[in-house]
Amino acid sequence: MNQKILKTLEFQKIIQELTSFASSTLGKEMISDLHPSQSKEEVMQWQEETADGVQIERLRGGMPIPKLENVRPHLKRLDIGASLNATEIAQIGKILTTTTETRRFFEELKETGIEFYRLYTITDQFVTTPQLNQRIRETVNEDGHILDDASPALRGIRVGIKKGENAVREKLESVIRGKSAKYLSDALITIRNDRYVVPVKQEYRNHFGGVVHDQSSTGQTLFIEPKAVVDLNNRLRQLQIEERHEEDRILAELSEEIAPYSKEIHNNMLLLAQLDFIGAKAAYAKSIQAVRPEINDDNEVKLYSARHPLLDQQTVVPNDIFIGGEYQAVVITGPNTGGKTVILKTLGLLQLMGQSGLQIPAAEESQIGIFNEVFADIGDEQSIEQSLSTFSSHMTNIVSILRKMDEKSLIIFDELGAGTDPQEGAALAIAILDQIGSVGSSVMVTSHYPELKVYGYNHAKTINASMEFDVDTLSPTYRLLFGVPGRSNAFEISKRLGLSPDIIQNARHLIDGETQNLNEMIADLENTRKMTEMEYQEIREHVNEADQLLKDLKTAVQEFWQERDDLMKKAKEKANQTVEQAQEDAEKVIADLRNKQLESGIDGAIKEHEFIDARTRLANLRHEEALSKNKVLKKEKAKQSLKPGDDVKVQSFGQKGIIVEKAGDKQWVVQMGMLKMKLDESDLILTAPEKEPARRTATLKSASQSHVSPQLDLRGERYENALARMDQYLDAALLANYPQVTIVHGKGTGALRKGVTEALKRHPSVKSFGYAPANQGGNGATIVEFKN
Known part of the structure; x- marks a missing residue:
């Protein structure tokens, strides 16, 4: 995308604000390279990363990325066999430590079930080096100072240095506090050329002997190492040399241990920089109350409650901005200082931010397109009295835009055609809009020309818009109104300011009828819009109430079904417990019957009363x-x-x-x-008493003597055999004086059941019959009651 649009819309100021939220050097470099992409897949990926960062910002307050340095030069020196100093090793150690902490941070997030679009994919690429981390941590601290415990030899040397320094100081303390203090310029101990000295007056230089290391700018003071401490300083200096050699040895050894991990360290550094970059985008989104925009495949831009990101977010007036689809061209008219230019810049800048993977200061469900190019011609001066040179400058830019535009371009023109004769300027503006329309680019233009207002009415896919102006307060409201062209309001403003009504009336007569009619039409449209807006607000309130009622109803229904499910679950559990208890009791009855059967012997039978x-x-x-x-x-x-x-x-x-x-x-x-x-x-x-039935004349056997079962099982029998068996069984049951018996015929195809039913209907001794209860076989068995 052309670099000129980034400068025109002040995209670099967005970059500067974004950079302040980054911690690492490489993260800041990645932000400085941020630019809009023309690839939908790339924009989607960037937006997903930013959305992940925003989620972490909301849940954890951001990612644990501290200030990190770019260690690429250090790693290149390692690759050629050089040794690193303590500061460079400390910077590498900080990257390795941060890698471990960051990976642990995301592992904890994964354990809690938090989902991300891309961050887990990034952090899974980290390579941790716990042993190397420990080695660096034991050798140098974060400030790049080699620790005493880096080696036993270094600890011994540093102990000797501390003792030597104390000995020299004690010796010099005796000098500056003794009789010789009067020969000193000042009673203090200082260091010159890494050796302890005292300031001596020039005329007493021979009093102390020793070595002169420096003198003051006036030459009146000499910094002398007294002869009494020369040997002590020599021994101290020797220990300092040994210390430096030991430190060099330690650093060289540690550099050799780090060198094999050069690629892993470089990879970790890039991943941390990427996370820092994502975290900066998320923090910036939070600072401007931004949301993730949706991507519209048809390049329809729908920005709801859009705000310019460089203005004060607490005072800026949000506006709905639409372009594309049925509104290929938008013509904004209205008075100066009404906010038209801010609308243009808001549209262009939010589109650039969205295509750069940044969230935008707008309301939810806002949409952006993916444009190949965004062009703009925006000037600071917007008067029609501009000079020819200014007009030429703007026209040169417009010509360049017309040559480069395509159907996937977004074009922004501020005061198109201004700076020349109004009639010629309006004609040029209309011709330019026609050319853009033939190509299919989306264009938003501001103008004062009434001819463009008519153009907005008469051309397909073109809509008028205006900036609202409050005539009562003589001030703009900075609200963008779609479907209503703007008007200058010069007559109303002049009247409010005290201009004679006669002058205003004469002025009205001087303007042509078409312009007068157009202004009246615009006034009617504004009144209609205000009425419609009031009705919309009322309807919106009713809709909100209905939505709330629906929400409450859904909640109540959900609670009802949840309670019903809970009750059903409890009822089933209780029923299961009851059935289990009943089964246990039944098993006890059956076991009792079996025991009686066994006790009665093979030929014995259970008494009828026991059954x-x-x-x-x-x-x-x-x-x-x-x-x-x-x-x-x-x-x-x-x-x-x-x-x-x-x-x-x-x-x-x-x-x-x-x-x-x-x-x-x-x-x-x-x-x-x-x-x-x-x-x-x-x-x-x-029950009611019954008449004594007539006794059977036949001598009947008792139930206990008959050995006839009170139940006949016909399942598995052929149809004819089953009916024959049933006929014989009924006779035996009557002889056994059974009041009723049970015929088990099963369910099956129903043929046997039907045959049993027909036979029972014809039997002379059957009083009644019917299917058994559900717990005794249901329609798979029939209970027969005999006549007395």
Whole structure:
């Protein structure tokens, strides 16, 4: 993209502000190289990186990147076998330490489940060197000073140096505080040529003997090393030389250890610089309250509540700016100082920022395009009285733009055609806009020409816009209005300022009718716009209320379904517990029956009352809880008063009986056929007495003598065989004096069930029949009740 647009729209000021948020030298260099990209993929990648940085800024306050130096020169010297000094090694150590800390920082973020677009991909490339880090940390500190513990020899030398310095100081202290103090210019100890000296008056230079190392600018003071400390200074100097040699040896050795990791260090440095660059973009976005723009594939720019980033974000007036799509050209008109130029610069600068991977100061859902070029012709002077030279300068720039533009260009013209005759300037402006329209570039232009207002009405994909002006306060509001051309408001302003109404009226007569009609039309449009805006605000409030109600309703529904699911879950858990308990109890009944079967022997049989008792126990598992909680049944039972001789129905197994006597609290002895059983009162329902049925004349066997099962299983039998078996079984059951029996025929295809039903309908001794309860087989079994 051309460099001129970056200067015209002051993009470099954005770079300067962005640089202040970077920590590392290389990070600042990357910012200085920042430029708009023409590749959508590259812009998307940059925007994703910035979005990652903004997320870290929000969650953690930024990335832990300290101030880092560019160590490329140090690494190049290592590559050619040179040794580094302590400061250079400390700078490399800081990069390695920061690498370890940064990697640990992102590993912790990954463990917490925080997702990023690209940052994990970047940090996974770090190469950590824990042993080398430790070695550098033990040798030099962050300020580049070699530590005493770098080697035992260095520690010994430095101990000797400290003792030697103390000895020299003590000797010189005795000089400056003794009798010889009067020969000194000042009572102090200083250093010249790395040796301790005292300032002596020139005339007493021979009093101390020793070596003169320096003199003052006037020559009145000599800095003399007294003879008494020469030997001490010599020994101290020798230790200092040994110290330097040992330090050089340590640094050379450490440089050799660092050299094999030159590429890894360089790679880590670049990655840290990239993270610093991303962090700077995020911090800058936070400072201007920016958002990530969406990328529009059709190059439609939709900036909502856009603000110029270089203006005070607290006072700047936000504006919605649209261009592209059905608005290929936007013509902004209106008075001077109304903010037209700021709108142009805001559009161009935010587009450049977006294509550079920066977030923009606008509202959510704002969109930018990907333009090959952004062109601008913006001048500081906007009067139609500009000189010819100024007009020529602008036209030269416009000619260059027209030559380079294409369908993916964004063009910004400030006061197009100004600086020459108004009629000629307006004609040129219209011709230029026609040329741009034929190519397909997006263009936004400001102007004072009324001809361009008409152009905005009459041309497709062209819309008028204006900067709002408050006539009551005689000041601009800096609000951009789409669909309404601007007007100068000269008459209204003059009237407010006290100009005679007669003069204003004469002026109105002097302007042509078309201009007058245009101004009146614009005034009507402004009034209509204000009314529409008020209605829109009212509708918006209603929509917001409806949205809130919908949100509350959705929340309530979600809570309802959540509560319902929780209750269902608890009910299922409780039901499962009940079923499990019932199964355990059933298993106990079955086990009891098996034990009785075994005890009775091979030829023995379980007594009928034992079967009935087992069946009662199983039935009680199903009915007891339900009956105990049935309030209606409780109420009805409370009404009945049982007494010996009453006819009752035993619910547990559906048989009728007669109460013989009371057996205890809420228990009765009931005669059912040949059996007497002690039953709970809750299991008995009082029934109307029946007439004594006629006795069968045939001699019947008792149930205990018949060895006939109260249940017949026909499953697996052929149709004819099954019906024959059932006919024989019914006769045997009647002889056994069973009040009812169960026929198990299964569900299957339903053929056998249908045959059983038809046979039972025709049987003369069958009183009634019906499918078994669900827990006893359902429609896979039929319970048959015989006539008395």
